[in-house]
Amino acid sequence: MTPRTPAPSGQVGRSVPRLEAVAKVTGRAEYVHHMRLPGMLVGKVVRSTVAHGRLKSIDLDEARKVPGVHRIVTRDDILKVIPDPYYGPAFHDQPILAIDKVRYVGEPVAVVLAGDPHVAEQAAQLVAVDYEELPAVFDEVEAADSPVIVHEELKPAGTFPDLKHLHGVRDTNIALDFRLCRGDPDKAFAEADHVFEHTFRTQQVLHLPLEPYVSLAETNGLSMTIHTASQSPSFVRLEIARLLGWPENRVRVQVPFLGGGFGGKLYIKLEALVAALALIVMRPVKIALTMEEQFYTLTKHASTLRIKSAVSSDGRVTARECEIWWNGGAYADIGPRVSQKSGFTAPGPYDIDNVKIASYALYTNLPPAGALRGFGIPQLVWAYESHSDLIARALDIDPLAFRRKNLLRNGRPQATGTLVQDMGADACLDRLAALMNWEAPFDRGTSPVRRGRGIAVGFKASISPTTSVAVVNVSADGSCTLYCGTVDMGQGSDTAMAQIVAEVLNIPAETVRVVHSDTDVTPYDMATLGSRSTFHMGHAVKLAAEDACQKLEALAAELGVPRGRNLPTRELFLRKYKMQAGNIIGTGSFIPPYTSPDHDTGQSDNITPFWMVGATGVELEVDTETGHVRILKMINVADVGRSINPRIVETQLSGAAIMQLGFTTTEKMEFDAGQVTNASLADYKIPGFLDLPATTVSEVVDTHQRNGPFGAKGAGESGTFGVSPAIANAIEDAVGVRITSLPITPEVVYHALCAARSEPIED
């Protein structure tokens, strides 16, 4: 290994095959599901059957009779080990087990512990819980004014200083009310040539990684280790430490690989529960949820979005007003941040001087909603890009031309007032138009099957400010190890980080060993979410590698080695320590600059360190006799800065688009009285191979994020942004009907076709 040379050594930008690929496909990769500890008990959760109710009593008599039951734990047991058992990243509103009330069907009420999971499951069916049922509220718009109150008092966590003002607020379901105002929207609306207003809706869906939530805790009473499938091990550590009243260094969190996360495995899911259980029984406790139970754990916000634009007769948008109701479910989780951090992008990547945004995070009696790939952006893009096409068509302007006329370009202010930089919306649209052959005439067909095409472009701001720390360890033989808290959940982060280290140290990426999250060893990382890791952890890793480099150079100088001599590393150690011994440890820590927005106006001169852009174009067929939609071509173009690993970036884009395709056409959580009625993959359909478009193209534009590591930035979510509205726009192009609510099913399309013919069908 030689110290860094100015010429690129070719590790970054190379499509290195994933470092863990062979282990994963040969079944050797480690997951928490495989773990068994001596004396371990398995827990099965007893869940609420009432959407909203006071918890009166729990009868354990019948359940205790099942042979093999070790213990059944309820709220009283939890309170003995954790007197204040409420957790959450934004609000401390979620109890480890229900205490006084239950707030959604499926909420954990008790846990049966046994050595045999089948025994635990059988006993769990026999626990009898008595509730005093209360009225429930399910709709987000209704919840804003409803007399039915889910939480009597708001309990901000203190983790985010900008939520402090909510402390003590009572008797409302509005957990957060985010506002932004720029310019003079009222005046612009009054003076506008045209005003367009539309309302859109999205449905509740969920992540469904193939590995459901699983956590295992073991403790000796003085320290605790939690093995968990989590994207945020550092947060788990500090939150468990807080709940137990222990210093951080007595809580250890270990994460091997995740079988998918997509934003579900964040903050606290099962960790607090297994920690409390382990303390109660003083044996290791593992809880692994079934596929069905995922439906009761975390979901994506359903939403209602109202968007209004003032437009001049030549198609310039002079003002935009956005009002969004986010259905947060029974517990806040990270919902308030979705309302706020995505809320400020509600007007879209457009250059609009006068903007007003109101974004409300609502509590309802449904399973909680939190982060899901896109973090609220896909819902916003669904609204503003459907709205864009409706305006363009009404004014008889080509949809692409309309977008180009209003697009936000580098150097101009976004709705928060921050001047955007390295935001490639124009480059993405241009490339998309070329790949779609947009300028060429398009044959829509004449038969019962009609063809159409549509485009959409969306963007996202990286959540800020967040911190990442990394350590690079060079051993005496020159081999290199990276300690990094970023969790590889299938997005290829191990490989990307190895490539960054390798680029700096001028070694092959395949030789870098990446140590997985172990908070006793790997340093702090905010979390693996929001496409932040390539940028933030990438910087920290790069700094750590550079630090190691500098230390090696200093060692060489100390040993009197002339500059440029290129002595092998192992030789340096040998000369220093007289044998194969010692380490060189490089550290790096990164937090980007940030300006907190004004509380009333939402304005800031530095709201985010980088913007992500994703554009999608779709060509499809509509069977006008049945409403079936068949996607012929789906083209995704994104701005990810420089691709650290082009092959992985491509699969991240197509994977994100396919996931969003499911949310657009086939997925919906069905409810009856707050009970999920399709809680299984047999009845909740995610896309399979036969659902893929005939042709899928995923490309990146050639850009450089000037403040990113090697010019790179996030890529994991960009493929989700434009999919839904591109499809709705293509359907309108094909058959002239506008769908404003997701999912777009054949029945919905058929109803719209009948209504458009003035032959509405009743059901």
Place this chain on the structure above:
Amino acid sequence: MKVSGQIRVRAPREAVFNALQDAPFFASCIDGVRQLTEIDPAHYNAILETAVAYMKFRFKLLIEVTRKRPPSELEARLEGTALGIVGRLTATSTTRLTQEADETNIEYEIEAALTGKLGSLGQPLLRSKAKEMEREFASRLRAAFERTPEPPS
């Protein structure tokens, strides 16, 4: 889940009302009600045993008559738990009787919900059963009035 319908029986309204608000008679019109016991004139316990094909279900029920306005209106509430599996059944029913010549028209509206494990994956199964029980109830009720001019009071 909402179920609503109409049943006509050849009997005067007062007689029909008396029959419907007589718990043992009412229970006899539903297939599978066992061990009906009165707690007080407005509250009853019962066991409901039902099956869809080879799949059997048992529910422990608490029934409350919430409103009685003779001879025209009857409202009841039902709450039950499944035995052996987590499942909570709730239902509220509203019944209105109108006299039409020598017949009584019974209009009913039932709102039912099934939650818990049984409600999660067993929903379509029990919905089809609900429809079947509705048909069975109607035919038993009609038959009861055809059998005797005055049903038991």
Place this chain on the structure above:
Amino acid sequence: MTPFEIVEARSLREAVGMLDPEDASVRPIAGGTALMLMMKAGVFRPTRLVSLRLVRGCSDVHVEADGGVRIGALTPLATLEHSHAIQHLLPVIGSTLRMLSNVRVRNVATVGGSLAHGDPHMDLPPVLIALGASVRVVGRGGERVIPVADLLTGYFETQLATDELISELIIPRQNGRRSAYLKCTTRARHDWPTLGVAVSLAVDGDCVREATVVASAATKRPMRIETLRTLLVGQRPDAKLLRTAGEAAAAALTGELQGAAAYMQQLVRVYVERALRQALNSEGGALQ
């Protein structure tokens, strides 16, 4: 899942003996793909399962001298899917199986099991009805043969007694009849059918001699639409007739359709017309 007992039979007769005519919580299990879903959902809690896994001699496809086909009840669907005889004589079965569930399920699920299950949302039963198939059933009292059209009686209900098993599926010689099956799904492509339409036609020159049209999935049990026989037989199958047939089918099924009535009627209208067209355009199975 509640603990249960499992016993393995080595012959159908032994299996019948292990079943209890009075106790429905003792149930046979073949491939188990459907039964396991019901057990995981908690809606079926057996006390004993009688596994047919080790039963020999019931998983073959025999072509009879008269051109009919007999298929052992324990034949996995994948075997049928890849059978040359079936592809040759009954191509509609192969094309139906390719859209049925997924390859992992087809490797394990059996013909007999899929018929005995009685779930209205299945692809194979309407096809078998259109082909005029029957099942041979064995029980304590002996054997009987039941047309598949009569076997399925309702929601998860069949004519089978609690201690009876299907031993084989009998498909008569098709005499050049042309058949087709169209599956309508409204979510993922890989999904339960929202509506299934199976059609079998005998066409002589320019004239329909026989017509069987079966609708399923949207109804509680697969239903032969009898009025279409009158409408189609003796007629020249042109576009107008097919359209009329679709409309007549939708009218005939009013009241039987589960789900959103008006949309389901439209699907019936369209899929019956398209299934008839597909059958007419297909090659009949090789004549015997």
